[in-house]
Amino acid sequence: MIEFRGVSKTYPGTERPVVNDLSFEVPEGEVCVLVGPSGCGKTTSMRMVNRLIEPSQGEVLIDGEPNTAMSGTQLRRKIGYAIQQIGLFPHRTIADNVAIVPSLLEWDRDRIKERVDGLLDLVGLSPDDYRDRYPAELSGGQQQRVGVARAMAADPPIMLMDEPFGAVDPITRERLQDEFVKIQDDIKKTIVFVTHDIDEAIKMGDKIAILRQGGFLEQYDSPENILANPASEFVESFVGADRVLKRLSLMRVGDMNLEPVNGEGSGLPAISGDLTVRDALSEMMGSGTERAVVERDGERRLITMSAIEELSQDRERPRE
Amino acid sequence: MEAIFEVTQRPNFPELLQTHIVLSVVSLLIAIAIAIPVSLAVRNTPLGSAIAINIGNVGRAVPSIAILALALPVLGFGFAPSLLALTLLAIPPILINAATGLKEVSREVVDAARGMGLSEAQILSRIQLPIAMPVIFAGIRTSAVQVVAAATLATFIGGGGLGELIVEGLQRSDTPVLLAGSFTIALLAIATELIFGGLERAFTPKGLRLARKKK
Amino acid sequence: MSRINLLQTYGPLIEWDWISENFVEDILPALQGHIFLSAVSVAIALAISLPLGILAARYRTAYAPVTFVTGLLYTIPSLAMFGILITVPGIGIGPRAVIVALVAYSLLVLIRNVVAGLDAVPPETIDAAKGMGLTPAQILFGVELPLALPVIVAGIRIATVTIIGIATIGAYISGGGLGKMIFDGINRGFPTMIITGAVLATALAIVADVSLLAVERRLRPWARTRRA
Ligand SMILES: Nc1ncnc2c1ncn2[C@@H]1O[C@H](COP(=O)(O)OP(=O)(O)OP(=O)(O)O)[C@@H](O)[C@H]1O
Ligand SMILES: [Mg+2]
Numbered sequence: 183m184i185e186f187r188g189v190s191k192t193y194p195g196t197e198r199p200v201v202n203d204l205s206f207e208v209p210e211g212e213v214c215v216l217v218g219p220s221g222c223g224k225t226t227s228m229r230m231v232n233r234l235i236e237p238s239q240g241e242v243l244i245d246g247e248p249n250t251a252m253s254g255t256q257l258r259r260k261i262g263y264a265i266q267q268i269g270l271f272p273h274r275t276i277a278d279n280v281a282i283v284p285s286l287l288e289w290d291r292d293r294i295k296e297r298v299d300g301l302l303d304l305v306g307l308s309p310d311d312y313r314d315r316y317p318a319e320l321s322g323g324q325q326q327r328v329g330v331a332r333a334m335a336a337d338p339p340i341m342l343m344d345e346p347f348g349a350v351d352p353i354t355r356e357r358l359q360d361e362f363v364k365i366q367d368d369i370k371k372t373i374v375f376v377t378h379d380i381d382e383a384i385k386m387g388d389k390i391a392i393l394r395q396g397g398f399l400e401q402y403d404s405p406e407n408i409l410a411n412p413a414s415e416f417v418e419s420f421v422g423a424d425r426v427l428k429r430l431s432l433m434r435v436g437d438m439n440l441e442p443v444n445g446e447g448s449g450l451p452a453i454s455g456d457l458t459v460r461d462a463l464s465e466m467m468g469s470g471t472e473r474a475v476v477e478r479d480g481e482r483r484l485i486t487m488s489a490i491e492e493l494s495q496d497r498e499r500p501r502e
Numbered sequence: 503m504e505a506i507f508e509v510t511q512r513p514n515f516p517e518l519l520q521t522h523i524v525l526s527v528v529s530l531l532i533a534i535a536i537a538i539p540v541s542l543a544v545r546n547t548p549l550g551s552a553i554a555i556n557i558g559n560v561g562r563a564v565p566s567i568a569i570l571a572l573a574l575p576v577l578g579f580g581f582a583p584s585l586l587a588l589t590l591l592a593i594p595p596i597l598i599n600a601a602t603g604l605k606e607v608s609r610e611v612v613d614a615a616r617g618m619g620l621s622e623a624q625i626l627s628r629i630q631l632p633i634a635m636p637v638i639f640a641g642i643r644t645s646a647v648q649v650v651a652a653a654t655l656a657t658f659i660g661g662g663g664l665g666e667l668i669v670e671g672l673q674r675s676d677t678p679v680l681l682a683g684s685f686t687i688a689l690l691a692i693a694t695e696l697i698f699g700g701l702e703r704a705f706t707p708k709g710l711r712l713a714r715k716k717k
Numbered sequence: 718m719s720r721i722n723l724l725q726t727y728g729p730l731i732e733w734d735w736i737s738e739n740f741v742e743d744i745l746p747a748l749q750g751h752i753f754l755s756a757v758s759v760a761i762a763l764a765i766s767l768p769l770g771i772l773a774a775r776y777r778t779a780y781a782p783v784t785f786v787t788g789l790l791y792t793i794p795s796l797a798m799f800g801i802l803i804t805v806p807g808i809g810i811g812p813r814a815v816i817v818a819l820v821a822y823s824l825l826v827l828i829r830n831v832v833a834g835l836d837a838v839p840p841e842t843i844d845a846a847k848g849m850g851l852t853p854a855q856i857l858f859g860v861e862l863p864l865a866l867p868v869i870v871a872g873i874r875i876a877t878v879t880i881i882g883i884a885t886i887g888a889y890i891s892g893g894g895l896g897k898m899i900f901d902g903i904n905r906g907f908p909t910m911i912i913t914g915a916v917l918a919t920a921l922a923i924v925a926d927v928s929l930l931a932v933e934r935r936l937r938p939w940a941r942t943r944r945a
Contacts, residue, residue, distance in 0.1 A: 234617055258619030269614030273632050273707035283618050316709035332618070342617075563922040565882040568915030571899045575730060575908035651794030655886065658903055668800045672890070677804050684800035688793040695792045 184208040184231060184340065184372060188240035191226055191397070199238070201226050201397035208389065210245075211370035215387035217377055218420070223397035224376040225266060228342050231374060232261045244340070259283060262333035266344040266376070268325050270317040276302070276328055277313040283336040301331040304365070306357070323350035327358070344376045359385055380421055384409070384428055392417050406432055426494045431460035435476050438493065440483035443475055450475045453485065463490055509667070509682035521581075522663035522690070525653045529585055530646055533592030538638070541600035545630065554601040561594035566652040574659050584653075584661025591652050592645045599641025603634030636706040643698035650691045664690070732909045743898070748917055751894035754812065754884045755925075758819035759877055762827055765820070770831025771857070780832060787825040795822075795883045799890045815887030822883060823876040830872025834865025867936040874929035881922040885914070895921070 184207070191201040201223040208214040216224045229235040231242055233254045242249045249257055262283075270279050280298045289297070299309040305327035317325055326349045333341060347355045363386060366373070377383055383390050384405045392400045392408065394416050401413040409429040412418040421428065436455025451469055453462050455478025462485065466474055476483045509515065544550030570587045577583035607630045615625045657665035664687050671680025736744065773780040790798075795818060802814040838861050846856045862869075888896030895914045902910030 229617075232617060234613070255619045255621045258617060260619075263614075263617035265610065265614050265617055267610035267613075269608070269610035269612075271611060271615070271629060271633075271709075272713045273709045275709065282615075282620075286619065286624070316712050318709060318713035318715075329614075560919075560923070563878060563882070563926065564915065564919045565885040565896075565922075567885050567896060567899055568911075568918055571903055571911040572915055574903060575911065647792060651796075654794050654796045658900070665796060668796055671800065672803075680800045681804060684797040687797040688801070691792050691794050691797075692789060 183210045183243075183245055184214075184374065185243040185246075186227070186230075186240070187243060189227070189230060189237045189242060190239040191223070191230065191235065192238045199397060201230070201237075202399075203240070204397065204399055205240075206389075206391060206399065206402045208372055208374060210372055212388040213366060213373045213375055213386055214389045214391060215375045215377060215383040216391050216393060217380060217383040218393035218400075219395060220378060222393040222395050224378075224393060225344055226397070227393070228344055228374055228376055231340075231342055232258045232263055234258075259286065259336065260338050260340065262336070262338040262341040262343075264329045264333035264341075264343045264346045266348070268322075268329045268349070270325055270328060270332075272317050275314050275316055276307075276320070277309075279317070279328060280332045280335050282332065287336055289336075297335060298331075301334055302328075304334075304361070305331045306354075306361075307331075323354060326350060339371060341371050341373045343373065345378070346375070347382070348377075355382075362386065381428070384432065392420060427460055430463060430490070430494060431458045433459045433493070435459055435462045435485060436478040438476075438483075438485065438489065440476060440485055440489065443482045443484045450484075452477055455479075459490060459493065463487075505678035506682045506685065509679050510686065518662065518664050518666055519686070521661075522650075522653050522665075522687075525581070525584060525588055525656055525661060525663055526646070526649045526694075529588035529592050529653075530642070530649050532585075532589045533596055533645060533649075534642065536589075537593050537596035537641075538600055541597060541604055541638075542626070544601060545604040545626075548605070551601045551605045555598055558594040558598035558601070561590070562598070566591050566648070567655050567658070570652065570655050570659055570661075579660035581661050584656035584659055584663075587659070588649050588652055588656070592649045595644040595648065596638070596641045599644070600634070600638045603637030603641075604630055606637075607633045632707055633710065636702060636710060639698070639702040639705050643695065643702055646694050646698050647691055650687075650694050654687050730908045731912055735909050736913060744913060744917070747893070747895050747898050747914070748921070751881070751884055751896075751918065751921060754815060754819065754887065754892060754894050755877060755880045755921075758816050758880055758884075759823060759873060761816065762820045762823035762876065763873065766824055766827035766831055769824075770828045771835065773828060774832045774835040783828060784825065787821075787828060790821040791825040795886045796889070798822075799887065803890055810890050812887075812892045814890055815884065815892030818887070819880045819884060822879060826876045826879070827869075827872045830868050830875075831865065834868030834872075835861055837868060838864045867933055870929060870933045870936060874926060874933060877925045877929060878922045881918060881925060885918050 186204045186206050189201060189204040190199045192199040200221075204227060206214075216227060218224055226235060230237050231244075231249065233249060244257075271282075274282075277295075277298050280301055281294050284294045284297060298313070302309040302312055307324060307327060312320070312324075312328075317328070320328065326346065330343065330346045333343065333346075347358050350358065359382065375383075375386055377386075387405055389402060390405055390408055391402045394400050400420075401408055401417050403411075403413075406429060408417065409421060409425045409432070412421060412425070418425070434455065435453060435457050438459065451466075451471055451474045453465060453474045453476050455476050457465070462474070462476075466472075466485075466487065473484060473486045476485050540554060541551075544554050569591050570584065573583040573587040577586060611629060611633070612625060615629045620628065653661075653663050654665035654668065656663045657669050664683050667679050667683025667686075671677065671683060769783060773783050793801075798818045798821065799814055802808050802817055803810045808814050808817060842860060842864070843856060846860045851859065884892065884894050885896030885899060888894055888900050895918045898910045898914030899918075902908065902912075902914065
């Protein structure tokens with residue numbers, strides 16, 4: 183668990199803080215996405231977790247202990263960190279780059295090799311092709327994936343990832359995101375993830391912290407709640423005018439509370455229960471139907487346009 | 503040609519050659535022992551690097567004969583003053599290159615290393631030094647060639663070395679002696695250049711060579 | 718040898734009286750001579766390096782041998798170079814040998830920078846010039862050389878500083894210049910002359926370095942905007 187407790191940061195030589203009285207908790211095994219416009223203090227906040235930056239005020243606790251309880255170097259070996267600018271070591275091969283922390287921790291050779299190959303596979307770089315290359319022989323996006331693998335190498339319980347998919351093309355990015363979500367379901371690490379892309383935040387985060395220029399925390403909540411109830415105009419405009427649709431993409435039709443079909447279902451188009459509500463909506467609109475049948479686990483249920491509409495409104499309350 | 507070769511058979515030739523090499527090697531080693539620790543000490547402070555580099559630049563602008571000549575009124579004639587002057591001459595190129603090389607290890611790379619929990623000593627030995635090594639060696643090479651050349655001038659303040667042959671050749675209008683001295687010194691300098699060029703290449707990690715080619 | 722002894726042998730490090738008495742008659746001419754030697758050498762070296770550099774940039778196979786030979790010249794210690802040159806018929810002892818040596822030392826840096834400067838001219842620019850119907854000569858003098866100028870000036874700067882230093886040693890083979898004061902100072906055991914010569918030679922090198930750096934900056938548009 184990571185807890186920010188009244189954390190502020192003012193850089194020496196500047197007047198205004200760039201992170202302002204930040205307080206929130208990232209529960210064990212959850213992904214917290216820090217999102218906000220460029221320069222709003224995301225990187226600064228993240229770097230106070232592993233003490234690459236010391237807060238001017240407040241403290242960061244890890245599993246209930248202030249992170250100042252151990253030395254910076256010891257702390258950092260337990261926290262994986264993929265930096266925004268990648269920063270691969272140009273004089274080391276890809277394998278050696280990934281193996282840095284395990285070798286600092288004196289793992290044995292075979293274990294390191296196995297781990298390196300496994301991680302390269304995981305980030306979609308075939309070990310046989312890439313193991314012995316040097317960073318200069320990789321594209322920016324490939325380097326970034328090596329950076330992610332390097333951060334995961336020693337299997338740290340906590341990971342900090344600063345725009346880890348910033349340099350990859352949209353298709354690869356989506357694949358990596360899906361992969362990430364799937365792996366995280368298994369390994370359940372506590373992750374702080376920085377991005378300025380709200381869609382990425384919605385997809386990856388268990389919790390999203392939306393920051394505004396000057397390091398103010400505008401809202402800290404689950405993606406659904408943020409989309410359903412934006413806490414301020416800033417959040418509302420940041421998440422975008424299509425937030426209703428975004429919310430629908432967080433739900434699957436199979437999980438909707440629908441009535442079983444009573445004989446009347448014949449002749450209606452069928453929809454798989456695995457689709458997101460947004461995709462189902464799109465299909466229904468595309469085929470010009472008001473009603474369709476959802477099939478899941480052998481059961482047939484009726485989905486209607488009005489059910490979807492209701493869903494998209496049920497938690498909308500006017501802000502005061 | 504034969505007359506020139508005969509000069510190298512004179513009994514005092516090995517001694518002159520030896521003095522020349524000893525002067526060069528010892529002053530180079532002392533210069534390394536001074537310039538490298540200073541560069542390491544200032545590596546993480548931009549102001550310190552800038553001061554070190556500028557001292558080096560001004561030092562390079564002082565003509566070598568001036569430094570040797572200045573040793574004379576302060577320290578007198580002989581081997582030791584020559585050694586000191588040559589050491590002063592050898593420092594600037596190493597200082598400039600080592601300080602620049604260490605400073606220019608990109609900040610992200612050092613940051614990533616720190617973020618992964620490398621200690622400052624590990625960052626130095628595993629990241630900064632290997633990456634700066636080619637630049638440091640280039641400085642040592644420049645310095646070595648320069649010192650071999652300047653050791654020729656040591657003869658003017660009684661430091662010995664192969665320069666004595668040139669002085670003798672000129673004073674007595676003895677062309678074979680003059681040329682024997684000149685050619686030996688030239689060969690010595692070229693050999694130094696080649697040896698240190700080889701070392702520089704040997705100490706350039708493959709990944710850095712690739713990165714440089716890409717640029 | 719103790720310090721006291723030395724000071725007795727050599728007297729005080731600087732006698733200001735000597736400097737003021739000999740300023741016009743000895744010091745100024747030595748400085749002028751030094752500037753002359755260096756300037757002539759750089760000018761000749763440039764006249765050789767420009768065409769050679771342009772050729773080496775056009776015909777790549779020539780580049781390696783040209784830099785190898787000039788690199789060898791550059792490595793030869795100056796006193797040895799002088800020793801060899803004065804035995805060459807037609808050169809002999811005196812300023813001529815010094816100038817030949819100084820030219821030889823400048824070639825490597827100058828040629829390298831001419832080639833690097835020409836290399837850095839964007840191919841699109843040359844294409845555009847061709848497209849507008851310029852002749853090869855017009856492209857070279859009107860487009861390529863002006864664009865390569867900052868890099869060439871950077872080379873001139875390095876060569877000049879190097880040459881000013883080496884020229885002092887030329888005094889030993891009667892080349893004149895500030896080196897003569899240094900050698901005379903050694904022979905007479907007169908530190909004032911050594912120091913005056915050394916300080917002036919150093920100052921000359923630094924002044925040349927800084928002024929040529931200013932020229933170089935002016936020629937680089939991006940440096941100008943940064944200053945603004
Ligand atoms: N070392 C520093 N000294 C002074 N100011 C700094 C320093 N580092 C960052 N800042 C300033 O602090 C603010 C927050 O920077 P930070 O890097 O945390 O932003 P960010 O949210 O990560 O932005 P981006 O999305 O562009 O990476 C910026 O205005 C930046 O200019
Ligand atoms: Mg950032």
